[in-house]
Structure formats: C-alpha cells, structure tokens
Amino acid sequence: MNTVSKKRTLLLRYLGNRYFSTDAASFAKNLPRKSRDQLAIWSEFNQLSQKYGAMNLSYGAPGVDAPGFLVENLYRAAKEGNNQYTLFLGHPALREKLAAFFTPYFKEAKNGQSLNPHTEVLVTNGACEALYSTLMHVCQQGDEVIFFEPYYTQYVNYAEFAGATVKTAPLRLVSGKWEYDFDALEKLITPKTKCMMITNPHNPTGKLFTKDELIRLTKIVEKHPQLIVVSDDVYYFLPYDGREHTLFANIGDNYKRTITVFSAGKMMNCTGWKVGWCVGPPELIKHVSYVHEAAVFNLNVPG
Numbered sequence: 111m112n113t114v115s116k117k118r119t120l121l122l123r124y125l126g127n128r129y130f131s132t133d134a135a136s137f138a139k140n141l142p143r144k145s146r147d148q149l150a151i152w153s154e155f156n157q158l159s160q161k162y163g164a165m166n167l168s169y170g171a172p173g174v175d176a177p178g179f180l181v182e183n184l185y186r187a188a189k190e191g192n193n194q195y196t197l198f199l200g201h202p203a204l205r206e207k208l209a210a211f212f213t214p215y216f217k218e219a220k221n222g223q224s225l226n227p228h229t230e231v232l233v234t235n236g237a238c239e240a241l242y243s244t245l246m247h248v249c250q251q252g253d254e255v256i257f258f259e260p261y262y263t264q265y266v267n268y269a270e271f272a273g274a275t276v277k278t279a280p281l282r283l284v285s286g287k288w289e290y291d292f293d294a295l296e297k298l299i300t301p302k303t304k305c306m307m308i309t310n311p312h313n314p315t316g317k318l319f320t321k322d323e324l325i326r327l328t329k330i331v332e333k334h335p336q337l338i339v340v341s342d343d344v345y346y347f348l349p350y351d352g353r354e355h356t357l358f359a360n361i362g363d364n365y366k367r368t369i370t371v372f373s374a375g376k377m378m379n380c381t382g383w384k385v386g387w388c389v390g391p392p393e394l395i396k397h398v399s400y401v402h403e404a405a406v407f408n409l410n411v412p413g
C-alpha cells in the first residue's frame with residue numbers, strides 16, 4: 111500500500127471509529143472514491159516527455175497555435191473590461207453566439223427550431239467540466255456508467271468520483287477497420303446503468319461513428335429509459351477526409367436524453383484556455399448547470 115492509501119485508510123479508520131459503529135474497513139470500502147491514489151497516466155507522461163524532450167502522444171494538444179484573430183479578441187475583450195464574474199451559465203453574449211452557431215448542427219434534434227441560449231447551452235471550464243458536471247448529476251453511488259474501450263481516461267475519474275462503477279465494451283481492430291462490439295455493450299446494461307458515454311470522433315483511434323452505428327446504439331438505448339447519453343464531440347471540427355459526421359443527438363428522439371459536449375480548445379487550438387460548452391434539452395442542462403455552479407461557480411470570462 112502506498113503512503114497516500116495508508117493515510118487514507120488510517121483517516122477512514124479514525125472516522126469510522128469516531129462517528130460510525132460500522133467496521134472501519136467496510137466503511138472505507140463503501141465510500142465513493144473522491145481522489146485518485148496516483149497521477150493520471152497522461153499527467154505522468156506529460157512530465158516525462160518534457161523531461162526527456164520526447165514526442166508527447168498522451169493527450170490531444172493541437173500541433174499549431176491559436177489563430178491570431180482569437181488572441182487579439184481575447185486581448186480586446188480583457189481591455190474592454192470583461193474581467194469579472196459573469197452569469198454561472200456562461201456569458202450571455204457567448205451563449206447567444208453558440209446557440210445561433212450550433213442551431214444548424216442540431217437541425218434534426220430540434221426539428222428546425224433554434225437552440226435556446228438560456229436553457230439549452232451551458233458554457234463550462236473546458237469540455238472536461240461539462241463531462242464532470244453531467245456525470246455528477248446523472249450518477250449516484252452504486253450506479254453504472256458504460257462506454258467503449260479504449261477511452262479518454264477522464265471518463266473513469268468522473269464516473270468514480272460520482273460513486274459509479276465503470277463497465278466497458280471493446281472497440282476492436284478487425285482487418286484494418288475499427289469495429290465496436292455492440293452486443294457486448296448491450297449485455298453490460300442493467301437497471302443500475304445510468305449513463306452511456308460515446309466519443310465521436312473517438313479518442314485515441316480517430317474513428318467516427320457511422321450513421322448506421324449510431325442508429326444501432328439508439329436502438330439499444332431506447333430499450334433502457336433510465337439511460338442518459340453523453341456524446342463527447344470535442345473533435346467534431348477537425349477535418350476527417352470528407353467523411354460524414356452525425357451527432358448522436360440528431361437521431362430519432364435522442365436529443366431529449368443526450369448531452370453533447372464541445373471544446374473551444376480543440377475547435378480553435380487554444381486548449382490552455384479551458385473553455386467548452388454542452389448542448390442539451392432544458393431539463394438536463396438545468397440540472398447539469400446546478401452541479402457546474404456548485405463545482406466551479408464561474409467561467410473564464412474574456413475567453
């Protein structure tokens with residue numbers, strides 16, 4: 111057992127003895143995990159790649175810098191006095207722009223209606239925080255979260271922080287093509303499964319879900335009304351050889367149970383700004399925004 115685990119166990123034993131009549135070990139076992147005992151793999155590799163000057167393949171940093179107009183606008187926004195807290199949902203001007211920009215992308219989901227900037231768009235501290243706040247809202251202790259493996263490692267952290275158990279189905283390379291095992295995924299679902307996460311395009315393989323694959327997923331999800339879907343589309347705006355990119359939310363009735371997550375960092379090569387947003391139906395956005403408010407309260411305003 112490493113030092114952190116030892117300290118944690120001692121602390122829990124103390125708390126268990128002090129406040130609870132239960133055995134300290136089972137008390138510790140049943141607690142949701144609120145912190146990791148070790149650094150995430152990419153943080154470890156970032157440090158190592160800097161130390162040894164190695165090429166860093168551990169995370170999705172853009173190969174080029176943020177465009178000049180963006181940096182100039184950041185400077186202008188700060189100079190014009192946009193330096194104080196804004197509304198917790200995000201700056202109204204930004205939400206209005208996002209709603210107008212994304213309305214055509216959610217055409218089928220919204221039956222041609224406009225996205226409401228005040229109820230269907232939430233600006234977050236990067237896509238990460240949208241993922242975090244959504245999982246914290248959707249999952250309770252003992253719930254389950256499913257996704258395909260390999261996956262973006264933060265999914266596990268957020269699911270476990272929420273007290274949920276992670277279950278994964280494989281994405282396999284078959285004759286040079288990536289194939290999701292939908293049957294395996296479906297078999298994982300129980301009444302406790304509250305959330306399914308998809309990454310489209312996928313990190314780390316770059317695979318895009320075809321429309322047929324998303325329809326297949328939709329059919330699975332439709333059998334389980336308790337399921338909320340998180341569609342992580344942070345790489346939506348990267349070019350993909352002309353292949354069609356379908357948003358999960360645009361298929362059938364999916365919008366009503368889907369939070370779609372985007373990242374300004376990935377879209378505009380400014381990952382260090384940590385600005386993201388999510389789009390979804392008012393009832394879901396409302397509750398995710400309550401977690402967001404409790405967790406971070408506010409956002410990077412000039413960005």
Ligand SMILES: Cc1ncc(COP(=O)(O)O)c(C=O)c1O
Binds near residue numbers: 236238313342344384
């Ligand atoms: C699939 C995926 N989702 C979310 C994120 C996080 O995005 P952000 O930096 O906007 O929080 C990343 C970052 O690498 C990612 O690869």
